[in-house]
Each structure stands twice: as C-alpha cells, then as structure tokens.
Amino acid sequence: MDVLMEGFSNTLTFNTILFIFLGVISGIAIGVLPGLTATMGVALLLPITFGMEPLPGILLLIGVYFGAVYGGTITAILINTPGTPASAATALDGYPMTQKGEARKALTIATLSTSIGGIISVIVLILLAPQLANFALQFSAPETFALALFGITIISSLTGKSFAKGIVAGLVGLLIATIGLDPIGGTQRFTFGSMNLNNGVNLIPVMIGLFAAAEAFRSVEKLFSKDKIEVAIKKTKLKWSEFKSLITTILRSAGIGTFVGMIPGSGADITAFIAYNEAKRFSKDKSKFGKGEMKGIAAPEAANSSLTGGAMIPMLTLGIPGDAVTAVLLGALIVQGLQPGPMLFEQDGVLVYGLFIGMLIANLLILILGIYGTRFFTKVLLIPKAILVPVIIMLCAVGSYSLGNNYFDVIVMLVFGIIGYFMIKNDFPASPLILGLILGPIMESNFRRALVMSQGDFSIFITRPITAVLLIFAFITLFSPLIIKLIKKKYRKI
Amino acid sequence: MFNLKKKGSVLLMMMLMIVLSACNGEGNEEGTANGENQGTDFPNKEIELIVPTAAGGGTDMVARQLVDIAQDDLDESIGVMNVEGGSGSVGMTQAANANPDGYTATMVIAELAMYEHLGTSPLTPEDFKPVALINYDPAALTVPADAPYDTVGEFIEYAKEHPGEVSVGNAGPGSIWHVAAANLENAADIELNHVPHEGAAPAVTALAGNHIDAVTVSPAEVRTQLDAGSVKVLAVMSDERHDLIPDVPTLSEEGIDAESIGTWRGITVPSETPDEIVEILEETFVSAAKEEEFIDFMNKNGLGVQVKGSEEFGEFMEENRAMFGEIIPEMGLE
Amino acid sequence: MKFNIPNFISGIIVTVLGLFFLILSFGIKTNSNDIFNASFMPKVYTTLIILFGISIIINSFKDKINHQTLKEYKGPILTMLLVTIYVIVIPILGYYLSTIIMIFAFLFIVKFENRVLLVLTPFIASALIYAVFEILLQVPIPKGSLF
Incomplete structure (x- = not known):
C-alpha cells in the first residue's frame, strides 16, 4: 500500500503530468492522420525517451498510445476513416451516427467508453497483475489458433445485408493474407516474382485504401450531383439515461479487452471486433447494429483502451509483451535499466505503481479533452468536402509511404482504394476483409505450428481446455445465426 | 480582365512553389556526382544510415545508439532511415544500390551471408565494402529451469533417446537461430523437432510456458526469463564465454565440435565506395563502438560488443557465408 | 429474364477470380508432403470463394431489380483517374509538387467556387505535412527523380 502511495506522489508532479499531456496531444494528432498508427507513433517517439527519466519517459509513450487510439476513433466516427486499426470497429456504428447528425453524441459515447474502459483495466492491473500473469503463459499455438479462428467467425456477424458477400469479403482478406512467404516453411505464395509481394501485403495500406481512400471517392459522388445535402449537426447530447443503458456494455467490453489483452499476440484491432460481436450477441435488438447503435461504439472503444492494461500484465510480470x-514499451523499459519480470515489482515497485497511476491520469486527460473538445472536433465536418477529399488523398499517400519507406505500399493503398469504392457500391462490407487479413496469418501459422509441436497429432486441439473452449465459441458464433433462422422458420410453420 | 489577373497570380505562385520544392530536392543531390573528388573533405553534409529492420527493434536501437556517439566525432549528423522487409533484404538491397560516395551507409545483419543459400535474394556480402563489425551474439541453448538435463551432454543424451521429439523453437524458417539449431544437430548427430515462430520473442515465450523444450536464440533475448529463474542456459555456440552468462560453457568446452554461430551487426557501404572514404568511416565507427557510453548501453541490454575493422570484418563475413553454405542446404527448407 | 445486374456482375467477377487463384494455388511449389502444407489454406479459401460467388450469381436472379444509373459513377471515376495519375507522378516530380498539382486539378474539376481557398489550400497543406512529417517526426517523404 505504501508503495502505491509513493508511486502516487511521484507521478503527481508537474513534470510528469506535463509529459503525459504532451504524449496524449501528440498521440491524438498522430492518430488522426490516416496511415500513422498508434504503434508507429510510439516507435517513432521512443528514441526521445532515452534521455529522459524512466517514469516520464514511459508515460509519454503511454500517453501517445492512448491519444493515438482516441485520435483514430475521432476520424473513424466523423469521416469513416479509422486512423488506427484499433478504431476500425468503431466506424461501423460511429459513422452512421454522424450521418444521422448525431456526431457529438457519438464522440461523447466514444470518449466516455474509452476512458472508463482504460481506467477499469488499470485498476484490474493494480489489483490482480501477478495472479493473472500465469494465465498468459497457458497460451501456446493451439490456443492462439483457436482464438484467431473465433475472431474469424465473427465475420459472420458483420455481413450486413448479404451473407454471401460478407463471407466472400472475409475470404478475400484471408486469401490476400497468404500472399508472400508462408510462415512455417518459407514457401512463396502468389508472389509473381515480385520482391515486394514476397513480403506480403501490408495491413495498413490496405486499411487506408479500403476505408480512407474509398470513402473519399464516395464523397465525390455528392460533389458532382447538383443537390447540396447539408448534414445538420444536431446539438443532441448524450442523456444520462442513455449512458446508464451503456454501462453493462462498457463493463463487459472492458472485461473482454483486459482479458484478451493479456494473451500474447492479440491486438487492439481484433479485441475491438470481439467486443463488438459480444455486444451484439447480448443485445435484444441486433438489427440496430451497423446503423448507429450506441452500444456499437461503446463496446469497441471500451475494449481497445482496456486492452493496454491487460497487455501490460504479462509484460510487466513476465517480460512477455x-x-x-x-513490445515497444518493453524495449523502452529495458533501455531505462528496468527488468520486467517477477523481480520488477520487488525491485522497482514504486516505479511500476507510478506507471499505473500515470495510465489512470492519461485516461482521465482523454476524458477531459474529449468532452470539451467534442465541439471543436465536430467542426471538421464543416470543412467543405471539396477541400477535405484531396487533403485526405494526400494524407493517404504520405501515410502509406511512411510505413516502411516503400513506395509499393502507396500503390497497394491506391489499388484497395479503388477496390474499396466498388465494394461499397456493391454492398461488399470492408470489415470482414480487414479481419481476414489480420487473422488469417495468425490462424494458419498457429494451426500448422501446433501440428509441428504435436508431431501431427490432432487431439491437441481437443485435449487442451482453453483451445477446446475457444473452438466451441467459434462454432457457436459461426452457426448460431443459421440455427436461429432455421428455428424461426419452424416457429412460423407451427 | 479580372479572370486573367487571377490566373496570372495563380501561375506565378505555382512557379514559385516549383522553384521552392526543386530547391528542397536539390539539396540532397549535391555532391553525389562528385564521389571520386570528395576525398579529404568528406564528410561535408549529413550521412544516412539505412537500418534494414523496424524502428524500435534490437538492431534499430543498436544503430541509433552508435550513430548518436559516432556523429559527435564526425562533426556532421548521421540520420537513421528504417527500410524494412524481406528479413532485412529490402533495406540492404537499397543500400547496396545507393550512391558509392560514402553518404549512404548501412547497418548489415547476419542474414546478409545467408540470403543466397536460402534463395531469398541474390544479395551477398560482396555487394558491399565492409567498414566495421560492431556486435556479435552467439546462439545459446536454453531450456526450462526444471528440465531433466543440466548440461549439454545430458541434453544430447536425451535427444538421442527421443529422436525427433525434442522441440526447439526458432525465430522463423531459415532464421539464424534455426540454422544454429541445425548446426547443433549436425555436430551432435541428433534429430530435433524445429518449431518456427514469428521471431525470437514468441519462441522464448513458448519456452517460458513450457510449450517447447528448448530455444537457441541469443542470450539477450532470454535474459528476462533467465533473471526470473524460469529458464537455464546449457551452452553458448561461440569461441569464448559470454559476458552476460559467464558461468555457461561453450560448446567446445563441452567437447562438441561445432562452428560458432550467432547473429551479428556491422556497418558497410556500397562496393564501389573509394577506399579513403571507407577508412574515414572505419575509424569513426570503430572508435564509437569502443566508447564507454556505447559499451555500457550494450551491456545493459545484454548485447555482445565485438569490434572488427574493415578487413577483418570482410573476412568474417566470408567465413560466415561459407559456413552457411554448408549447413543450410542440409536443412531441407522449402 | 429479369435480374439484378450489379449483383450478377459482382458474382461473376468473384467466381472468376476465385477460379483463377485456385488454379494458381496448385502451382505453389513446396517440398512438404504434408496435406496441410503451404498450398492447403489458399485452396480452401479459393474454393469457398467460388462457391459463394456462384451463390451470389444465383441470388441475383431472385434479387430486386437495380435502378441505379451509371451517372453517379462519373465523379468518383474521374477522381480515381486523377489519383492514379497522382500516384504515378509522385516518384517523378516528388511528393510536394505532385500534391500541389493534384489538389489544384481536383478543385478545378469540381469547379470549386472560392478562388482564395483554391490557391491557398495546396500550399498550406503541403507546408503542414512538411512540418509534421519531416521536421517533427523525421519521417521521409517520397522524393521524385526530378525533384
């Protein structure tokens, strides 16, 4: 307890809080730009922290991360272009709300969910870190495979109007993910002799193209038609009663985020979708999802921020990111001379608790900035589309390039921008494609790795408890819509 | 009339911007045609160091730290540019094709000596002129702390009794750590079950969770688990013991005749770079790598500092290349 | 026979592409004799794509007729052409110059009313990008062969 108080007092210095603030602001700016992701932002600012004291340095990076995810959410909601993969799920219901004129409400929900989710996960971190750490170690190839498969089955709930089209989008994502070198044997797949394709198709340029560029192309439709449709920004605020209805969703999603975050290798992108899926599963009126349902924003937002708290658990206690x-934060800690692992709490307990408090502060800052900034953010919608479109295009170009200084990524972005536009026009949803692209490699490599480890024995998937449970989840998610339909049909006959 | 004026000013502004952006671009073109004439007044502008891996990773951090120290010596700044992809081949290929005027150097990694044998890329050490070797980290055979063997000898005994069952994690098919494990297999005449992972860290995680039996990665990468007491290192594959784990014997000490295998990082420039410039760079980087500040940094991170000058580094790369040429074809990679 | 044209076309495209990549999957060279080798998953995915593609085609006969006209595609297609040219030109003229031209061209095509903004926007945008990317973050911007 004293350690906690000491950490508290260390963090509540002007210097430290200033750095957290700077981190959050830079993070938001980075997150808003399509192409710059939260991870990139943290990696880019990492060298700056080498010369700093450990506490402000790490907290700066944490501030950047939270800020960036939040920035990505702002653009996801306002212009349907998620600035970071973590915000991709938020756009599903965030943008429709903006289209209905309820942008302020959407942003408010997002702000509240993300900060509360983050705070909850830090509290869990403070209370339960060492105990939960061992859970992370239970995960090996079979478990990760099952988790990834579960994630893929979520595609079935994202299909929108046409089930077949949604599945096709997901399959295309899975297929694109196979381009390049196979992760287990190193075989070339679909590389057509190109060095660039050998490395596979990068997720970020695809996301930028599919969401940002395609959306930009679509906005142009209205520019050429002579009717000027003004999207009124209603002053509707979030009512207290509405907020109350979201509390369960936020709590559940924060739980999911913290939990899944602990699993080595899970990212904010998948977790947000899982939370979205579960929110839909538990809600009574599923049809509202995708059209501006409040829970559709609250769930992914609570999850993508609580994920970090969860991910810090194995990182700090076991040294496993x-x-x-x-992973980047781990590097930062090591450079500062800290040793993540069971010894960390004993040797540097004060610092660790200081970090936790700092994370709480970061989330509080986002809450404050968000609530007061909402008015300002929505002004973005007032910028004439004609200016916004080319500016987005130029950001897409530079963002895709800045990934790895490889111009090929810009071309990928363009190709998927064009494909994305035609997908939108023909009701092929983009999220399944992204999910497939993210999860495909994880699922396949872990499936084959599990088989290598068990030397070809398939029972490994049934005998391991966590694996079995996740596989059952996957099965239920995939087939329950179908089963429900069949049951409904029978009902009508009776 | 009004319209013409507006269009005129637009045109003027366009021309202004063209000129401005041309100036911005030109600044980087200066001096590249004069490669041969630079000689003694090298360097007179910023040098670029290409790092073929992602920002924030091990190689990147070593590069940035080295550059930080080296640029004080040079009086010119050195900028780091990350060009990742293809296990380093994308960045290093770009570096090999850069202007041989000394203003583009690269941090090269051990994979450079492996590409031709793996079929990844036609790139070889001959596409570069070596400047200096900075670091070397040997493979360390690491097993869970509660494993039934305490020495390499016992491990090999066990492996002989259970051929093909002992799982060894590595950082990916054809990665240096996979090659190291294959090297051990050859030298000890055993059969191991190689389990590829997406990098060394996931492999170490799997080891810590007891999902695999061993890993053969660098000491730095198992350090946190070592300190936590969840793993133990049985041997290192190098000629000398490693500073981080001075109590761990080398393979040869244990009576196993195997090549030293490990990952390494060094600086190179394109093969056509004039010798005088290479000398200046060699001096700079070698002394930077010997600075206390740098050695401290490397020790903190458990990385091994091994410094070789241009000629020695060149020989070192050739030796590695030959060694990989022998081991890799036997590995049966796809 | 009445059917939904866009769905029919997308169904055909999907099925054909699926078939194309399925054939390619058989060409994946691998040393492994495993069933679950490198070519397995691609074959699974492409086969499923073909099946669902056919389902889309069949359903297009049951779907409602589409009353969309081709007119609304005009703007986006023009824009896509412009952006394609932009992407081709950047490696030649460099990012800044290409971007300025692109923004000008776009605003011109759209017949943007406000002349002042028309001129200012490209420059302000480029300046901001320069400040944020090159100075603050030290991330390189694509340079062209001419500039």
Missing part, C-alpha cells in the same frame, strides 16, 4: 505496443 501482450501486443506490439507493449
């Missing part, structure tokens, strides 16, 4: 961002 839960996702890409915590």
Whole structure:
C-alpha cells in the first residue's frame, strides 16, 4: 500500500503530468492522420525517451498510445476513416451516427467508453497483475489458433445485408493474407516474382485504401450531383439515461479487452471486433447494429483502451509483451535499466505503481479533452468536402509511404482504394476483409505450428481446455445465426 | 480582365512553389556526382544510415545508439532511415544500390551471408565494402529451469533417446537461430523437432510456458526469463564465454565440435565506395563502438560488443557465408 | 429474364477470380508432403470463394431489380483517374509538387467556387505535412527523380 502511495506522489508532479499531456496531444494528432498508427507513433517517439527519466519517459509513450487510439476513433466516427486499426470497429456504428447528425453524441459515447474502459483495466492491473500473469503463459499455438479462428467467425456477424458477400469479403482478406512467404516453411505464395509481394501485403495500406481512400471517392459522388445535402449537426447530447443503458456494455467490453489483452499476440484491432460481436450477441435488438447503435461504439472503444492494461500484465510480470505496443514499451523499459519480470515489482515497485497511476491520469486527460473538445472536433465536418477529399488523398499517400519507406505500399493503398469504392457500391462490407487479413496469418501459422509441436497429432486441439473452449465459441458464433433462422422458420410453420 | 489577373497570380505562385520544392530536392543531390573528388573533405553534409529492420527493434536501437556517439566525432549528423522487409533484404538491397560516395551507409545483419543459400535474394556480402563489425551474439541453448538435463551432454543424451521429439523453437524458417539449431544437430548427430515462430520473442515465450523444450536464440533475448529463474542456459555456440552468462560453457568446452554461430551487426557501404572514404568511416565507427557510453548501453541490454575493422570484418563475413553454405542446404527448407 | 445486374456482375467477377487463384494455388511449389502444407489454406479459401460467388450469381436472379444509373459513377471515376495519375507522378516530380498539382486539378474539376481557398489550400497543406512529417517526426517523404 505504501508503495502505491509513493508511486502516487511521484507521478503527481508537474513534470510528469506535463509529459503525459504532451504524449496524449501528440498521440491524438498522430492518430488522426490516416496511415500513422498508434504503434508507429510510439516507435517513432521512443528514441526521445532515452534521455529522459524512466517514469516520464514511459508515460509519454503511454500517453501517445492512448491519444493515438482516441485520435483514430475521432476520424473513424466523423469521416469513416479509422486512423488506427484499433478504431476500425468503431466506424461501423460511429459513422452512421454522424450521418444521422448525431456526431457529438457519438464522440461523447466514444470518449466516455474509452476512458472508463482504460481506467477499469488499470485498476484490474493494480489489483490482480501477478495472479493473472500465469494465465498468459497457458497460451501456446493451439490456443492462439483457436482464438484467431473465433475472431474469424465473427465475420459472420458483420455481413450486413448479404451473407454471401460478407463471407466472400472475409475470404478475400484471408486469401490476400497468404500472399508472400508462408510462415512455417518459407514457401512463396502468389508472389509473381515480385520482391515486394514476397513480403506480403501490408495491413495498413490496405486499411487506408479500403476505408480512407474509398470513402473519399464516395464523397465525390455528392460533389458532382447538383443537390447540396447539408448534414445538420444536431446539438443532441448524450442523456444520462442513455449512458446508464451503456454501462453493462462498457463493463463487459472492458472485461473482454483486459482479458484478451493479456494473451500474447492479440491486438487492439481484433479485441475491438470481439467486443463488438459480444455486444451484439447480448443485445435484444441486433438489427440496430451497423446503423448507429450506441452500444456499437461503446463496446469497441471500451475494449481497445482496456486492452493496454491487460497487455501490460504479462509484460510487466513476465517480460512477455501482450501486443506490439507493449513490445515497444518493453524495449523502452529495458533501455531505462528496468527488468520486467517477477523481480520488477520487488525491485522497482514504486516505479511500476507510478506507471499505473500515470495510465489512470492519461485516461482521465482523454476524458477531459474529449468532452470539451467534442465541439471543436465536430467542426471538421464543416470543412467543405471539396477541400477535405484531396487533403485526405494526400494524407493517404504520405501515410502509406511512411510505413516502411516503400513506395509499393502507396500503390497497394491506391489499388484497395479503388477496390474499396466498388465494394461499397456493391454492398461488399470492408470489415470482414480487414479481419481476414489480420487473422488469417495468425490462424494458419498457429494451426500448422501446433501440428509441428504435436508431431501431427490432432487431439491437441481437443485435449487442451482453453483451445477446446475457444473452438466451441467459434462454432457457436459461426452457426448460431443459421440455427436461429432455421428455428424461426419452424416457429412460423407451427 | 479580372479572370486573367487571377490566373496570372495563380501561375506565378505555382512557379514559385516549383522553384521552392526543386530547391528542397536539390539539396540532397549535391555532391553525389562528385564521389571520386570528395576525398579529404568528406564528410561535408549529413550521412544516412539505412537500418534494414523496424524502428524500435534490437538492431534499430543498436544503430541509433552508435550513430548518436559516432556523429559527435564526425562533426556532421548521421540520420537513421528504417527500410524494412524481406528479413532485412529490402533495406540492404537499397543500400547496396545507393550512391558509392560514402553518404549512404548501412547497418548489415547476419542474414546478409545467408540470403543466397536460402534463395531469398541474390544479395551477398560482396555487394558491399565492409567498414566495421560492431556486435556479435552467439546462439545459446536454453531450456526450462526444471528440465531433466543440466548440461549439454545430458541434453544430447536425451535427444538421442527421443529422436525427433525434442522441440526447439526458432525465430522463423531459415532464421539464424534455426540454422544454429541445425548446426547443433549436425555436430551432435541428433534429430530435433524445429518449431518456427514469428521471431525470437514468441519462441522464448513458448519456452517460458513450457510449450517447447528448448530455444537457441541469443542470450539477450532470454535474459528476462533467465533473471526470473524460469529458464537455464546449457551452452553458448561461440569461441569464448559470454559476458552476460559467464558461468555457461561453450560448446567446445563441452567437447562438441561445432562452428560458432550467432547473429551479428556491422556497418558497410556500397562496393564501389573509394577506399579513403571507407577508412574515414572505419575509424569513426570503430572508435564509437569502443566508447564507454556505447559499451555500457550494450551491456545493459545484454548485447555482445565485438569490434572488427574493415578487413577483418570482410573476412568474417566470408567465413560466415561459407559456413552457411554448408549447413543450410542440409536443412531441407522449402 | 429479369435480374439484378450489379449483383450478377459482382458474382461473376468473384467466381472468376476465385477460379483463377485456385488454379494458381496448385502451382505453389513446396517440398512438404504434408496435406496441410503451404498450398492447403489458399485452396480452401479459393474454393469457398467460388462457391459463394456462384451463390451470389444465383441470388441475383431472385434479387430486386437495380435502378441505379451509371451517372453517379462519373465523379468518383474521374477522381480515381486523377489519383492514379497522382500516384504515378509522385516518384517523378516528388511528393510536394505532385500534391500541389493534384489538389489544384481536383478543385478545378469540381469547379470549386472560392478562388482564395483554391490557391491557398495546396500550399498550406503541403507546408503542414512538411512540418509534421519531416521536421517533427523525421519521417521521409517520397522524393521524385526530378525533384
């Protein structure tokens, strides 16, 4: 307890809070730009922290991360272009709300969910870190495979109007993910002799193209038609009663986020979709999802911020990063001379608790900035589309390039921008494609790795408890819509 | 009339911007045609160091730290540019094709000596002129702390009794750590079950969770688990013991005749770079790598500092290349 | 026979592409004798794509007739052409110059009313990008062969 108080007092210095603030602001700016992801932002600012004291340095990076995810959410809601993969699920219901004129409400929901979710996960972190850490170690190839498969089955609930089209989109994503070198044997697949294709198709340029560029192309339709449709920004605020209805969703999603975050290798992108899916599953009126349902924003937002708290658990207690961002943070800690692992709490307990408090502060800052900033953010919608479109295009170009200084990524972005436009026009949803692209490699490589480890024995998938449970989840998710339909048909006959 | 004026000013502004952006571009073109004449006044502008891996990773951090120290010596700044992809081949290929004027250097990694044998890329050490070797980290055979063997000898005994069952994790098919494990197999005449992962860290995680039996990655990468007491290192594949784990014997000490295998990082420039410039760079980087600040940094991270000058580094790369040429074809990679 | 044209076309495209990649999957060279080798998943995916593609085609006969006209595609297609040219030109003229031209061209095509903004926007946008990317983040911007 004293350790906690000491950490508290260390963090509540002007210097530290200033750095958290700077981190959050930079993060938001980075997140808003399509192409710059939260992980990139953290990696880019990492060298700056080398010369700093450990506490402000790490907290700066954490602030950047939270800020970036939030920034990505802002653009996801306002202009249907998620600035980071973590916000991709938020656009599903966030943008429709903006289209209905309820942008302020959507942003408010997002702000509240993300900060509350983050705070909850830090509290869990403070209370339960060492105990939960061992759970992370249980995960090996079979479990990760089952989790990825579960994630893929979520595609079935994202299909929108046409089931077949949604599945096709998901399959296309899965197929694109196979381009390049096979992760287990190193075989070339669909590379057509190109060095660039050998490395596979990068997720980020595809996302930028599919969401940002395609959306930009679509906005042009209205520019050429002579009717000027003004999207009124209603002053509707979030009512207290509405907020109350979201509390269960937020709690559940924060739980999912923290939990899944602990699993090494899970990212904010998948977690947000899982939370979205579960929110839909537990809601009484599923048809509202995708058309501006409040829970559709609350769920992914609570999940993508609580994920970090969860991911920090194995990172701090075992030295095993839960996702890409915590991997960078791990590096930052080591450079500062800290040793993540069971010894960390004993040797540097004060610092660790200081970090936790700092994370709470970061989330609080987002809450404050978000609530007051909403008015300002929605002004973006007032910018004439004619200016917004080319600016988005130029950001897409530079964002795709900045990934790895490879111009090929810009071309990928363009190709998927064009494909994305035609997908929108023909009711092929984009999210399944993204999910397939993200999860395909994880699922396949872990499936084959599990088989290598068990030397070809398939029972490994049934005898391991966590694997079995996840596979059952996957089965239920995939087939329940179908089963429900069949049951309904029978009902009508009776 | 009004319209013409507007269009005129638009045109003027366009021309202005063209000129401005041309200036921005030209600044980087200066001096590249004069490669041969640079000689003694090298360097007179910023040098670029290409790092063939992602920002924030091990190689990147070593590069940035080295550059930080080296640029004080040079009086010119050195900028790091990450060009990732193809296990480093994309960045290093770009570096090999850069202007041989000394203003583009690269941090090269051990994979450079492996590409031709793996079929990944036609790139070889001959596409570069070596400047200096900075770091070397040998493979360390690491097993769970509660494993039934305490020495390499016992491990090999066990492996002989259970051919093909002992699982060894590596950082990916054809990765240096996979090659290291294959090297051990050859030298000890055993059959291991190689389990590829997406990098060394996931493999170490799997080991810590007891999902695989061993890994053969660098000491730095198992360090956190070592300190936590969840793993133990049985041997290192190098000529000398490693500073991070001074109590761990080398393979040869244990009576196993195997090549030293490990990952390494060094600096190179395109093969056509004039020798005088290479000398200047060699001096700079070698002394930077010997600075206390750098050595401290490497020690903190458990990375091994091994410094070789241009000629020695060249020989080193050739030796590695030959060694990989022998081991890799036997590995049966796809 | 009445059917939904866009769905029919997308169904055909999907099925054909699926078939194309299925054939390619058989060409994946691998040393492994495993069933679950590198070519397995691609074959699974492409086969499923073909099946669902056919389902889309069949359903297009049951779907409602589409009353969309081709007119609304005009703007986006023009824009896509412009952006394609933009992407081709960047490696030649460099990012900044290409972007300025692209924004000008776009605003011109759209017949943007406000002349002042028309001129200012490209420059302000480029300046901001320069400040954020090159100075603050030190991330390189695509340079062209001419500039």
